[in-house]
Amino acid sequence: MCGIIGYTGPRKALPLLLQGLHLLEYRGYDSAGIALATEGSLRVFKKEGKLENLEAVLPASSAAKSGIGHTRWATHGVVSDKNAHPHLGSKGRVAVAHNGILDNWAEIRKELESEGVEFTSETDSEVIAQLVERELETRKPTEAVIAALKRISGTYGIAVAFADKPGLIIGARNGSPLAIGIGDGEAFLASDPSAFASHTRKAVFLQDGDIAVLQAKSWEIRNLRGELSDREAETLPARTAEGDKGIHPDFFLKETFEQPQAVARALGNGGRLVKDLGTAKLGGLDMSPRDIQGIREIVFVAMGTALHAALIGARIVEAWARIPSRAEDASELRSANPIVNKDTLYVAVSQSGETADTLAAVREIQMKGGRTIGIVNGVGSTLARLCGSGIYVHAGPEHSVAATKSWSAQIVCSALLALAVGRSRYLSLGDGRRVVEELEALPGKIEQALALKSRVDDLARRWSRSTSTLFLGRGVLYPAALEGALKLKEISYVHAEGFAGGALKHGPLALVSPEVPTFALLADGETFDRTLSNMSEVRARKGPVVAVTNRDDPRLADAADEVLVVPPSLEVLAPVLESIPLQLYARAVASELGRDVDRPRNLAKSVTTE
Ligand code: F6R
Numbered sequence: 001m002c003g004i005i006g007y008t009g010p011r012k013a014l015p016l017l018l019q020g021l022h023l024l025e026y027r028g029y030d031s032a033g034i035a036l037a038t039e040g041s042l043r044v045f046k047k048e049g050k051l052e053n054l055e056a057v058l059p060a061s062s063a064a065k066s067g068i069g070h071t072r073w074a075t076h077g078v079v080s081d082k083n084a085h086p087h088l089g090s091k092g093r094v095a096v097a098h099n100g101i102l103d104n105w106a107e108i109r110k111e112l113e114s115e116g117v118e119f120t121s122e123t124d125s126e127v128i129a130q131l132v133e134r135e136l137e138t139r140k141p142t143e144a145v146i147a148a149l150k151r152i153s154g155t156y157g158i159a160v161a162f163a164d165k166p167g168l169i170i171g172a173r174n175g176s177p178l179a180i181g182i183g184d185g186e187a188f189l190a191s192d193p194s195a196f197a198s199h200t201r202k203a204v205f206l207q208d209g210d211i212a213v214l215q216a217k218s219w220e221i222r223n224l225r226g227e228l229s230d231r232e233a234e235t236l237p238a239r240t241a242e243g244d245k246g247i248h249p250d251f252f253l254k255e256t257f258e259q260p261q262a263v264a265r266a267l268g269n270g271g272r273l274v275k276d277l278g279t280a281k282l283g284g285l286d287m288s289p290r291d292i293q294g295i296r297e298i299v300f301v302a303m304g305t306a307l308h309a310a311l312i313g314a315r316i317v318e319a320w321a322r323i324p325s326r327a328e329d330a331s332e333l334r335s336a337n338p339i340v341n342k343d344t345l346y347v348a349v350s351q352s353g354e355t356a357d358t359l360a361a362v363r364e365i366q367m368k369g370g371r372t373i374g375i376v377n378g379v380g381s382t383l384a385r386l387c388g389s390g391i392y393v394h395a396g397p398e399h400s401v402a403a404t405k406s407w408s409a410q411i412v413c414s415a416l417l418a419l420a421v422g423r424s425r426y427l428s429l430g431d432g433r434r435v436v437e438e439l440e441a442l443p444g445k446i447e448q449a450l451a452l453k454s455r456v457d458d459l460a461r462r463w464s465r466s467t468s469t470l471f472l473g474r475g476v477l478y479p480a481a482l483e484g485a486l487k488l489k490e491i492s493y494v495h496a497e498g499f500a501g502g503a504l505k506h507g508p509l510a511l512v513s514p515e516v517p518t519f520a521l522l523a524d525g526e527t528f529d530r531t532l533s534n535m536s537e538v539r540a541r542k543g544p545v546v547a548v549t550n551r552d553d554p555r556l557a558d559a560a561d562e563v564l565v566v567p568p569s570l571e572v573l574a575p576v577l578e579s580i581p582l583q584l585y586a587r588a589v590a591s592e593l594g595r596d597v598d599r600p601r602n603l604a605k606s607v608t609t610e
Contacts, residue, residue: 202233278432
């Protein structure tokens, strides 16, 4: 959460910083700010709210050739102009942008205030600016930053600009991602390299404890003792042409419609499927068949939508590989002092690869000797590096804060893992080949499910003002129901709940009323008839019901007000197809209610604080 950008070089910094902030806005949009460094002074512009508000107060142009910018997701201090970053030291000699949370900021603030330093914000971050400025009295900039960082505890990614050294930008990382971009006679600093990737693909990802000292024509990395660290720059993968909304009004809809391609890429465009052996080939897994056979249990860890995908992944593993599998909320697992078994494979699932809770869980597991792999979309992300091996999701960049295409691609990657493990154990050649065929057919079936859009739009017009919406499903469709509810509440702010069909009579039935629609998810298989009974129970209490199904059964017409039919598939893959109308519904309701679909209130795309 929070995005940082920095630039130093021969070009005008302002448009480059602004462009970077636009690309980082997914990390937070409570406020934004820019500090421009010119000889002897720092000019800071900052504004509460989305980037448009900052743009309205920025000068039309500025000659400054270096500066830093920040887009905020508030932790300490309310959302306001004065709490927006960058923060200036009280003498105006230093500007700091910070992503992370400091633990000991209150005592440092008290100490500085007793020395007469005047604070202007309520943030924890301002202490960094004040500390660096105090250290600058007696030290050079790099030493001053190091001395300040030695005083603080907590997480940080920071960018520091100096009034007296306008071409100098210093970055430092402890727990919050930061990368430097090395251009031709210019350098960038950013929380996510996509913020500078259109200018340079040469990047260095900072590690915890790194201090990056950037000037237009030079860069170096030091540690907290001030010693130089050897670091090689790496080349970022070529950028995909997915950075704009194209014909769509928002990224959410665009990314929903990109799911056929995202899933095809997750399948390696066929390259991850081995048809004749009925299995999956996963080069990044770095496990021999013997290693795979030694796995006694698979535990997924993730948060939010990725957790829902992981819950489905665990069920697919049990179905195909017949080994125990479960998915755990990473934040809960981490704090539960987990018992880590050496025969268990831990799979961290994440779109961004930067989710703090998921990273913390992986570190805890690794510290206890557990084997971890990642199912990660963010190439080169902290999680991908931490795990070292796994399956890249390859869904492509996801700009909308609410996840869509990463969700379906994560399920598919979990299915590939289940297939590879299953085939090395109990899954027969015939069953493996059937799975391969079904996976290959998935992108085309998603395409067909997307054709439900206009019917879903009609439903949204009818029910967008509902006080609540319920989602129910059984088996693999239970996590899909949870995801349907999450998507709706997240982007439309309509209260929604997902629950298992079996739980209906144990409480949620009390919520049913003519004003509260229920989406019932059904798939051809063992649970179909029981979910059908749930629908009758809801209708008997005058609750409107929408059936979302992969089996067009004549009984549905009597048990539902509307029936949305997606193409048939294996039961365990039905969540991918049945989520399509749910994503479209959430988006249609949000748009009926005039919400900012891509940037829902209070949220940010990467949750980099615990
Ligand atoms: C919901 C959503 C979040 C994320 C969660 C984990 O639409 O996007 O719930 O799924 O914050 O994020 P990643 O996948 O980046 O670890």
